[in-house]
Amino acid sequence: MRDVIVIGAGGGGPVVAKELAAKGLDVLLLEAGPRHAKPREEWSTFEEDANNPLSGYFRLGPTDRSKPAWYREWPQNSFVWQLSGVGGTTQHFYGNYPRAYPGVFQGYDGADRNEYDVKHRFPFTYSELVPYFEWVEATMPVMTAAMGTKEQVFFKGAETLGLPVQTTKTTLRPSYRPQENAILQPGGTAGKTSDKNLLNYPQATGCTFCGYCFQGCMRPNGAPRNQFAKRSTDNSYVPMAITANVWARGGKPAELIADAYVTKVHSEKRNGELTATGVTWRDNVSGDEHREDARVVVMAGGCTENPRLWFNSGLPNQNGWVGRGYTDHFFDWMIGSFDDYTGNPKGVGSSARLDYPGYGGLENVGLPPALNAFSGTLSDSGIRGQYKNGRGATGPWDGPAGRVMGPELKELMAGGIDRLLTVLVITDDDVEAQNRVTLSALPADENGPIPKVTFKQRKRTRRTVRNREFMARKAAELLRGAGAKKVYRVDWAPLILHVQSSMRMGESAQNSVLEGSGEARAVKRLFVADNSALANGLGGPNPTLTSQAVATRTAEKIFQTYFDGDPWVRSEAPVVSTDPRVSVRMGQLGL
Amino acid sequence: MPAAAPLSRRAFLARIGVLGAALGGGGLLARGLLAPADAATGNPLLPPVVDLIRPVLAELARDTLNGLTVFAMPGPDPYSRTQGTPSSTPGALESGATDFMIEALDNFVPFPDAIAQPISAALVTGLADSGIALPGLELLPPELRQLDRALAAYLQSDEAIPLSFPIAGLLNLMATQVNPLAVSGVHLSPFARLTYAEKAAAFALIEKTDSDLVALLDVHFPEPLKESVSGLLKFVGGALIEFATFGAYSEYGVLDKTTKTLRRRPVAWSLSGYQPNGPVEGWDDFIGYYQGRKEVHD
Ligand SMILES: Cc1cc2nc3c(=O)[nH]c(=O)nc-3n(C[C@H](O)[C@H](O)[C@H](O)COP(=O)(O)OP(=O)(O)OC[C@H]3O[C@@H](n4cnc5c(N)ncnc54)[C@H](O)[C@@H]3O)c2cc1C
Ligand code: SF4
Numbered sequence: 001m002r003d004v005i006v007i008g009a010g011g012g013g014p015v016v017a018k019e020l021a022a023k024g025l026d027v028l029l030l031e032a033g034p035r036h037a038k039p040r041e042e043w044s045t046f047e048e049d050a051n052n053p054l055s056g057y058f059r060l061g062p063t064d065r066s067k068p069a070w071y072r073e074w075p076q077n078s079f080v081w082q083l084s085g086v087g088g089t090t091q092h093f094y095g096n097y098p099r100a101y102p103g104v105f106q107g108y109d110g111a112d113r114n115e116y117d118v119k120h121r122f123p124f125t126y127s128e129l130v131p132y133f134e135w136v137e138a139t140m141p142v143m144t145a146a147m148g149t150k151e152q153v154f155f156k157g158a159e160t161l162g163l164p165v166q167t168t169k170t171t172l173r174p175s176y177r178p179q180e181n182a183i184l185q186p187g188g189t190a191g192k193t194s195d196k197n198l199l200n201y202p203q204a205t206g207c208t209f210c211g212y213c214f215q216g217c218m219r220p221n222g223a224p225r226n227q228f229a230k231r232s233t234d235n236s237y238v239p240m241a242i243t244a245n246v247w248a249r250g251g252k253p254a255e256l257i258a259d260a261y262v263t264k265v266h267s268e269k270r271n272g273e274l275t276a277t278g279v280t281w282r283d284n285v286s287g288d289e290h291r292e293d294a295r296v297v298v299m300a301g302g303c304t305e306n307p308r309l310w311f312n313s314g315l316p317n318q319n320g321w322v323g324r325g326y327t328d329h330f331f332d333w334m335i336g337s338f339d340d341y342t343g344n345p346k347g348v349g350s351s352a353r354l355d356y357p358g359y360g361g362l363e364n365v366g367l368p369p370a371l372n373a374f375s376g377t378l379s380d381s382g383i384r385g386q387y388k389n390g391r392g393a394t395g396p397w398d399g400p401a402g403r404v405m406g407p408e409l410k411e412l413m414a415g416g417i418d419r420l421l422t423v424l425v426i427t428d429d430d431v432e433a434q435n436r437v438t439l440s441a442l443p444a445d446e447n448g449p450i451p452k453v454t455f456k457q458r459k460r461t462r463r464t465v466r467n468r469e470f471m472a473r474k475a476a477e478l479l480r481g482a483g484a485k486k487v488y489r490v491d492w493a494p495l496i497l498h499v500q501s502s503m504r505m506g507e508s509a510q511n512s513v514l515e516g517s518g519e520a521r522a523v524k525r526l527f528v529a530d531n532s533a534l535a536n537g538l539g540g541p542n543p544t545l546t547s548q549a550v551a552t553r554t555a556e557k558i559f560q561t562y563f564d565g566d567p568w569v570r571s572e573a574p575v576v577s578t579d580p581r582v583s584v585r586m587g588q589l590g591l
Numbered sequence: 592m593p594a595a596a597p598l599s600r601r602a603f604l605a606r607i608g609v610l611g612a613a614l615g616g617g618g619l620l621a622r623g624l625l626a627p628a629d630a631a632t633g634n635p636l637l638p639p640v641v642d643l644i645r646p647v648l649a650e651l652a653r654d655t656l657n658g659l660t661v662f663a664m665p666g667p668d669p670y671s672r673t674q675g676t677p678s679s680t681p682g683a684l685e686s687g688a689t690d691f692m693i694e695a696l697d698n699f700v701p702f703p704d705a706i707a708q709p710i711s712a713a714l715v716t717g718l719a720d721s722g723i724a725l726p727g728l729e730l731l732p733p734e735l736r737q738l739d740r741a742l743a744a745y746l747q748s749d750e751a752i753p754l755s756f757p758i759a760g761l762l763n764l765m766a767t768q769v770n771p772l773a774v775s776g777v778h779l780s781p782f783a784r785l786t787y788a789e790k791a792a793a794f795a796l797i798e799k800t801d802s803d804l805v806a807l808l809d810v811h812f813p814e815p816l817k818e819s820v821s822g823l824l825k826f827v828g829g830a831l832i833e834f835a836t837f838g839a840y841s842e843y844g845v846l847d848k849t850t851k852t853l854r855r856r857p858v859a860w861s862l863s864g865y866q867p868n869g870p871v872e873g874w875d876d877f878i879g880y881y882q883g884r885k886e887v888h889d
Contacts, residue, residue, distance in 0.1 A: 044851040044870075045870045046841075046842045046846055046851070046853075046870075047837075047841045047842060048691075048841040048842045048843045048846050049842075049846065049848070049851065052695075052837075052841070054695050054699035054700060055695075055699050068698075068699055068700075069699065071700070073819060073822075073823075074822075074826050075818065075819055075821075075822020075823060075825070075826065076822055076825050076826060077798065077825050077826055077828060077829030077830075078826065078829070079830075079833070130889075143885075143886070144880065144884060144885055144886050144887055146877055146878075146879075146880060147877075147878045147879055147880055147881050148874075148876040148877060148878060149876055149878065151878075151881070152878055152881075155881055165881075165882065166887075167884065167887050168887055168888065168889050169887060169888065169889050170889050177881070177887075178880070178881045178884075180887070185885070186877050190873060190877070191873065191874075191875065191876065191877025192875050192877060193873065193875050194871055194872075194873060194874050194875050196871065196872040196873075199872040199873045204873070208872055208873025208874070209873050209874040209875070209876045209877055210871055210872060210873045210874065211871075211874065219872065219873065220872075220873075221872055343876050345865055345866075346874040346876040347874065347876050347877075352881075368865065369840045369841075369857075369859040369860065369862075369863050369865050370836075370837045370838075370840040370841035370842075370859065371837075372840070373664075373836045373837060373839070373840035373859070374833050374836055374837045374840075376836075377663070377832050377833050377836045378829065378833050382791075382794075382795060382798065383791045383794070386787075386788060386791035386792070386795075387791055387792065387794075387795040389795065389798050389799070403832065405662075405663060405832065405836060406662055406663065406664070406665060406676065406787060407665055407676045407678065407787070409663075409664070409836070410664055410665065410678060410680075410682070410862070413840070413859070413862055413863040414680070414862050414863065416863060416864045417863035417864060417865050418864060418865075440819065441815045441816050441819055442706060442816070442819060443706070452819070493829055
């Protein structure tokens with residue numbers, strides 16, 4: 001009997017595992033995908049090798065890359081970018097760690113209080129979460145982003161919009177700033193040279209500006225695993241969880257098993273209440289099934305996989321909200337082409353942002369060629385100049401929105417990938433019941449019926465649509481202000497990578513799955529601790545920091561409720577994940 | 592095989608490209624080969640012509656996907672010329688994007704046979720009575736009974752159907768809807784014969800989810816799969832464009848997967864000036880901190 005079983009070692013699960021392992025609980029962390037213990041041997045920097053969603057080392061699938069990826073049903077033009085493996089989707093991410101806007105929490109009474117998704121707020125206040133934000137920020141650690149050329153160009157554009165610069169962690173008003181991100185700032189020779197002989201640890205520390213964030217961070221060369229620049233959880237929380245005995249007094253290392261697909265959460269009636277008792281998981285390699293019992297089970301498989309596991313486990317869905325309210329920030333993509341050098345493919349994928357509480361935000365995003373091309377062709381507005389698919393909006397960009405492809409894309413790319421600046425439009429989108437995960441009628445895979453992700457792209461709420469249009473216009477203004485000679489709007493089809501709130505916690509039992517503690521309303525001792533637990537789309541800020549802050553809070557609730565322990569966030573000091581004790585122990589473990 | 596009127600059967604096989612690819616001008620099968628006595632097969636359960644038809648379908652798929660990848664990234668090749676957008680610099684064919692698509696579709700898209708098989712069967716057994724006049728049809732030879740039989744036997748066998756074949760069929764079906772003349776001409780496949788604008792028009796039909804096609808496929812699926820199949824079509828339409836583009840701009844054609852090194856500089860890297868000296872450990876692009884601020888507090 002374990003104390004706690006955590007399902008999924010992505011953005012959220014390792015947070016609970018680390019926090020509770022530090023308290024001496026017996027924690028089992030099960031991850032469906034691979035464990036990339038030796039990135040220098042397993043990874044490269046090639047898009048085909050890394051980012052091919054079918055066969056790349058970053059995909060949703062088992063360790064053995066000659067086996068197919070796990071297919072999921074999306075009954076619309078869309079793309080769900082989720083990853084399996086230790087680190088989960090944070091292996092891909094850019095480490096941007098803005099806090100959620102205060103306006104999406106209970107009790108907010110700013111002048112703009114009615115501008116948010118007021119029907120789907122967090123069931124606690126912003127100030128309740130602040131100590132947890134601070135705890136995660138110190139642990140990762142979160143830093144103010146270093147600036148490269150592409151950020152400088154972004155700021156040049158932002159300066160023309162008449163907005164102030166934000167110099168606080170909390171976003172209070174429309175403003176722009178360098179990202180607060182979970183990327184170690186460059187130190188030593190990092191960021192100052194392209195000579196690879198001068199970029200070995202410890203001569204170089206932190207971000208070397210290599211520009212390969214999407215292909216996985218394994219830099220600086222020779223650094224201990226927990227000191228790689230990008231703080232995906234495979235570099236931060238997971239190393240801490242499995243070395244908890246060396247850095248936490250009374251800590252017990254969590255056990256991590258990769259290639260272990262959880263197919264069922266077990267439950268039984270206890271004292272008249274449905275209660276989680278353990279899990280069954282399947283070894284992807286041998287196909288063997290294992291069953292383990294636990295005092296508490298934590299689901300952290302992500303927004304698409306948690307509902308699937310819930311349904312496949314036969315757990316109750318009384319109000320019908322399991323899998324509903326899936327928010328995705330209704331992204332859009334704007335491309336500016338410049339006469340001058342923008343440094344687009346260098347440095348961290350995104351280090352500058354602009355926030356517009358009540359509407360959403362913008363961030364620059366630098367991409368390598370194939371992803372750049374992919375991003376230019378994922379549209380709901382047909383092909384520019386050919387057909388519009390009933391859309392093709394015009395505005396302060398050039399021509400109608402739509403795919404930039406074929407000869408036009410080739411010409412754009414031939415102008416130089418380092419003469420582009422691309423901006424991600426992030427919408428403050430409403431929680432909508434119709435955007436959801438159900439079980440697919442397509443054939444099951446070896447782990448059971450598969451999830452189906454439905455997005456009603458054209459039926460979003462008026463507020464959501466208004467917000468996206470508003471932010472797209474701001475993006476065009478910013479790009480022009482920065483000196484773009486041409487601005488394209490792609491009108492993305494759903495590119496689902498800021499996934500949120502499909503198992504949401506909420507104020508009302510009518511439209512939420514979880515209590516504010518993260519515990520399932522319908523099943524005792526079953527918690528959800530990842531993006532799916534979020535109450536809403538946060539107003540636009542990237543989700544992982546808030547997920548991890550909420551997961552930390554949930555870990556405390558688990559410890560208090562089921563292990564008679566005391567909370568620690570307000571009384572103890574966090575240990576930073578780059579701690580040398582973690583490095584030494586990881587070295588001893590050969591990791 | 593349902594006993595559809597031979598003429599409409601013939602039109603249908605022409606529309607998905609099979610008739611032309613097998614028997615048309617430059618076709619891959621000598622007509623005489625379709626006589627069963629002339630063909631041998633390794634599998635005693637399959638009629639001999641199946642062994643002949645398999646490579647034809649593979650070539651048809653390749654030709655169709657050539658038409659698709661140059662649509663994503665034109666180059667100096669004949670397909671880009673036919674499309675009307677030739678380019679002097681290397682394009683999708685030089686970057687190996689067609690192989691990328693075939694490899695992905697046939698080996699990696701984890702698409703269940705339980706769906707692929709009926710979709711392929713629906714496409715091949717489908718109605719031809721679309722009301723579209725096909726002016727080029729008279730250029731194609733009339734033999735089709737054997738061809739039909741071979742296809743049916745192939746699809747009803749328990750061999751996994753390479754997904755590239757139904758995808759090619761879908762594109763060709765749309766192509767002849769957009770331009771009926773595309774049933775014959777240069778290249779093997781109707782889709783590859785289209786102009787850039789016509790290819791775009793074909794995709795417009797898929798994105799709307801062409802109602803004829805949905806009707807055609809729907810009869811083969813019970814609820815709730817029906818809805819999934821039409822949704823899948825929308826997904827496939829988008830994915831074909833996005834994946835072809837990803838493949839054309841990736842290192843696929845020159846990446847040695849065992850050594851994780853490049854055999855040559857990728858087409859997209861030369862085109863866009865990416866990584867002029869190959870992969871790096873870092874760049875000297877660190878300028879400093881905006882307004883000199885290295886940390887913030889509330
Ligand atoms: C390209 C890209 C860039 C991004 N950039 C940012 C950014 O800058 N900032 C930010 O905040 N967010 C960013 N995100 C989003 C970020 O990656 C997610 O917020 C975060 O990873 C979500 O964490 P999660 O735990 O909810 O899910 P995931 O990270 O997806 O983790 C779920 C894990 O659970 C495993 N799993 C699922 N089901 C099972 C099962 N049944 N049994 C066992 N294991 C299972 C999966 O394999 C996976 O490893 C980005 C995403 C992408 C794709
Ligand atoms: S740019 Fe920095 S954070 Fe991104 S992969 Fe390179 S070293 Fe890591």
